[in-house]
Amino acid sequence: KEVFEKNVAAMWTEFDNYLKKQFAPEITSIKQTGLMTGKQLTHYGYTTGPPRSLPNGDILFVKNDWLSEPTLMLLPFGESAAKEVAKVHGDRISVHPDAGALVAQIDLVDSVNFFSDLHHIDITTGKRTQLTQGQRYKHATWSPDGKNIIAVQIKLGQSALHLLTAQGEYIKTLWQGNNTDIVSALDWSPDAKSIVASVWRPQSHWNLELFDIREQRWEKLTDTRAIEYQPQYTKQGDAILYSADYDGVFNIYRMELTSGETSKLTNVLGGALSATESANQNGIYYLGQNPTGADIYYLPEDNTAGQVIAMNDLPKPYPAIPTQANKYSDASSKPYFALDKILPTAWFPYLSLTDERSELGISISGSDPLKWHLYTLTAAYDFTNHWPLGWLSYRYDRWRVAYKFSFQREVLTVLDAQGNLNSFRDSDTLTAEALLPFLTRDRQWTYHLGISANEESDKMVEPGGIPLETLKDEILGLAFTYNSAKYFPRGISLEDGVRWRAVAEDSDLLDSDFTGQVYTIDWGGYFSLSRKNVLATTLVAGSGTETPNPFRLGGSNKDILLFAPAATIYEPTTQVFNKRQYPLRGYPEGLTNLTGPDMLLANLEWRFPLALVESGIMVPPVGVNKLHGSLFYSAGDAWNDEIESADYSTSAGIELIANLFVGYFLPLNLRLGYAHGFDQGGEDQIYLDVLFAF
Numbered sequence: 001k002e003v004f005e006k007n008v009a010a011m012w013t014e015f016d017n018y019l020k021k022q023f024a025p026e027i028t029s030i031k032q033t034g035l036m037t038g039k040q041l042t043h044y045g046y047t048t049g050p051p052r053s054l055p056n057g058d059i060l061f062v063k064n065d066w067l068s069e070p071t072l073m074l075l076p077f078g079e080s081a082a083k084e085v086a087k088v089h090g091d092r093i094s095v096h097p098d099a100g101a102l103v104a105q106i107d108l109v110d111s112v113n114f115f116s117d118l119h120h121i122d123i124t125t126g127k128r129t130q131l132t133q134g135q136r137y138k139h140a141t142w143s144p145d146g147k148n149i150i151a152v153q154i155k156l157g158q159s160a161l162h163l164l165t166a167q168g169e170y171i172k173t174l175w176q177g178n179n180t181d182i183v184s185a186l187d188w189s190p191d192a193k194s195i196v197a198s199v200w201r202p203q204s205h206w207n208l209e210l211f212d213i214r215e216q217r218w219e220k221l222t223d224t225r226a227i228e229y230q231p232q233y234t235k236q237g238d239a240i241l242y243s244a245d246y247d248g249v250f251n252i253y254r255m256e257l258t259s260g261e262t263s264k265l266t267n268v269l270g271g272a273l274s275a276t277e278s279a280n281q282n283g284i285y286y287l288g289q290n291p292t293g294a295d296i297y298y299l300p301e302d303n304t305a306g307q308v309i310a311m312n313d314l315p316k317p318y319p320a321i322p323t324q325a326n327k328y329s330d331a332s333s334k335p336y337f338a339l340d341k342i343l344p345t346a347w348f349p350y351l352s353l354t355d356e357r358s359e360l361g362i363s364i365s366g367s368d369p370l371k372w373h374l375y376t377l378t379a380a381y382d383f384t385n386h387w388p389l390g391w392l393s394y395r396y397d398r399w400r401v402a403y404k405f406s407f408q409r410e411v412l413t414v415l416d417a418q419g420n421l422n423s424f425r426d427s428d429t430l431t432a433e434a435l436l437p438f439l440t441r442d443r444q445w446t447y448h449l450g451i452s453a454n455e456e457s458d459k460m461v462e463p464g465g466i467p468l469e470t471l472k473d474e475i476l477g478l479a480f481t482y483n484s485a486k487y488f489p490r491g492i493s494l495e496d497g498v499r500w501r502a503v504a505e506d507s508d509l510l511d512s513d514f515t516g517q518v519y520t521i522d523w524g525g526y527f528s529l530s531r532k533n534v535l536a537t538t539l540v541a542g543s544g545t546e547t548p549n550p551f552r553l554g555g556s557n558k559d560i561l562l563f564a565p566a567a568t569i570y571e572p573t574t575q576v577f578n579k580r581q582y583p584l585r586g587y588p589e590g591l592t593n594l595t596g597p598d599m600l601l602a603n604l605e606w607r608f609p610l611a612l613v614e615s616g617i618m619v620p621p622v623g624v625n626k627l628h629g630s631l632f633y634s635a636g637d638a639w640n641d642e643i644e645s646a647d648y649s650t651s652a653g654i655e656l657i658a659n660l661f662v663g664y665f666l667p668l669n670l671r672l673g674y675a676h677g678f679d680q681g682g683e684d685q686i687y688l689d690v691l692f693a694f
Contacts, residue, residue: 008618026248027269036267038286038299041075042082045292046490049091050230050274051285057278059285060101060123061296062091066490067532072101072121075296077279086126088119089441092139092185095123099146099166109134111400111439118151118168131168140164141188141195150174150195150213152183159183161195161211174216185230185274190237196221198229198242203320208242208255221255225315230274234281241265241275241284246314252286252299253309264307266299338368342375348666350380351690352557355683356413356588358384372398385424387411387459404433411459412552412581413590414468419681422590423461423468429454429578448479451510452578454549473549474510475518477577479503485526492628492657493534493607494526503576507548516546518597520579536605536630540582544597551599551638553584553649554591556673556687584636586651586677586685593680594638594649601636616661625659625667632675649679 042048042061049062049070057077064070070089073082090105101121107130109115116138118131132151140151148171149164159177164170177183184206186197192213199209199218208221208228222228224246231242240255246264250271255262266272270289277284283300343366350361361380367373378391393406410427433450457470485497500523507514520542527535542551582601587594607630616623635650653675660668668690675685 012618030249030267030269033267035269036265036299037272037288038266038284038297040288040290040295040297041080041285042296043292045290045295047091048287048294048296049093050287051276051296052093052095053276053279053285054095055097055279057280059276059296060085060093060095061287062088062093064091066488068488068528069486069496072103074123084126085123086121086128088121088128090116094141094187096142096146099142102140102142102149104137104140104151106441107133108439108441111437118149118164120168131164137162139184139186141186143188144190144192150186150188152186152197154182174213175211175218187232189233190235196231196233196240198231204317207317208240222311223316224311225317232274232276234277235279236281241277243273243275243286246309250289252284260311262309262311264309267307272297336370338370338372341368342366342373346666348662348668349690350378351688352380353688354556355685355687356384356555357382359389361390370398372396382411385411385460400436402435402437404431404435406431406433406575408575410581412456413555413588415588415590415592415681416465417592419588419591421462422465424459425456425468426459427454427456431575431577433577443482443484445480445482448477448481448576450477450479450577451475452477452505453510454578471513471549472511473507473514473578474512475505475507475578476509477503477505479576481576485524490532491534492532492609492626492659493536495528495534497526499524499526501576503579505577514547514549516544516548516597518542518544518548532609532628534607536603536607538601538603538605540599540601540636542599548597549578549580550595550597552581552589553594553599553601553636553638554587554589555581555583556585556675556685557583557689582636584634584649584651584677585632585653585673585675585687586634586682587649588681588683588685591681593647594636596638596640598641599636599638600648601634603632603634605630605632610656621663623661625661627659628657630655630657649677649682651675651677651682653685 044063044065046066047064051059051061053059059075061073062070063073069087072085072088074085075082088103088105090103092104094102100123103119103121104116105119106114106116115134115136117133117135118137118140120129120131136153136155137151138154140149142149147166149166151162151164153160153162157179159182161174162170163172163174180202182200184198186195188195194213195211197209197211198206200206204223206227206229207223208231210219210221226244226246228242228244231240233240238257242253243250244253250273251268252265252272252275253262254265265284268288273287275284275286283298285296285298287294288297344364345366347362347364350363352359359380359382361378363376363378365376373396375394380390381388389409389411391408396403408429412425412427414422414425416422429452431450431452433448435446435448437446452475454473458467461467479501481501483499485494485499487494503520505518507516522540525537529535584594584601608628610627610629612626613624631654633652635648637648653673655671655673658670660670662668671689673687677683
């Protein structure tokens, strides 16, 4: 009621004032009590993971600065620089001086399901070995001798404790929970008799509990309204370090197991989490929250606050909400029907401005809740040439093999031998495709079998131009696509990997005005340089036999992305078959000297950051995240071996890219570019377009 009919900027100012009024007294109180923080050891920020100490004084933690893959790091005792151990995808770690590091991380299983599994890391060599597959182990801890593992499995909403060998083999279930209890972070006691864990129950919410391994029963350590989390035994096993928000801010606490006495060790503003005792037992390492994210801190024992907490005086858990009978338990069920649930759920603008075209449109996409049906429809209008164009793509993805259907209307430019406009031609392509994907977190590869029909016909012939006949090309094709490139949130480009595809197509088996086969290899490599810089390379080679539908080079348009943002895994496969048009910036589309059955195209691009803006306007909600640029050099040609040999056309240019966010969540790239072609038919080109930012 207080928000309606108010200016957004004024409302934001009121919200800012509300936050200051709400939290300023708490900040003042913390400062007056006396800050007790450790020495900051790392400066990675963002989502750095919790520390774990080794007997020799080294500590292990996971660096995740959003510039590269999360990495298990080792900070040697007494040194200031941490060393890389191995790439990982999770920060829930348990370490043992002899057994190594144990990481629970989410992996893609059977190309469909994201499950958490256990991986072993050799601390010396960095070798990573997957111990389990598809077992849904979210937390795990080594036994004191390093010969066994206790892991928390969460399956169908139920927590369980599993005893495993050091190799991840199942031995037995120590405890099986129900539909309400949740077991989280845990640690195995030095005497091997028990584990301590953070446990959520409906009656008490998050509290610390001990699990007696021999008796296989739980015993409560705390019973408060606060969240007690991330417990760790001290080296002697006589106390537990943990994090709790008793006073509204997470701090580190120590509970003596014999007496139950609990003392507060830190007093921070941002939060102190996941403490581990140092090897010499003279201090603690913990994960501290700061303005840049999270980092590792060290607090000597002499500097700890040591304030004793009266646990019995803390507020008790809220009363449990009475369980009510499910009034829908007797309701009739019916089979899942998706087609009434696929109304559009997202839209984004389409823009492409060049010397020859001014295309503006909109793209809508949607899917049913289970993602069986996914579609995208793009409708655009060329305001320079006054005609419509568009794309439609649909994918059915219910079974192991996915099916994709697409229709694409493009308008091709045809120039005469002198480089003058001869005509524009409609190019309509209808494709049906079967995809067999094999997907992992780090790599994705897919087999394709497709049939595609393309028809080209004159749309508009210039006065004095030569009309061209209508041509039809129906092909059968096989293809293989692969991707290992990655995109990091703070990066400016794909990096650390390659993307390539190999395609074989035949025009003889179906009704076609063209004959022969066409073979294409499209390879792109993305190599990380220092300070967010990326070297991007592309090499495309195509060759046709007999008289195939020719390749055409020219123009600046990137590939149109036909699927919704959530379907990024299929983005490299949007147009696999019947692809004959490739951009060569600095040259117009339709040049006869860049048209032929054989083709080779190479691009070398240096992509570099310019500014981190992170600002925008509220109405309409449009923000600029980052600005970056690129310098590129290209060389390519399309030719006919029977008539001519390759005579490469080269170009160079510069691009400015603004990473935009529209509507708070939709990532777009606004690309402004200039290109100059150095050879026959080359020109100065200025272009502006909007592309998806994956």
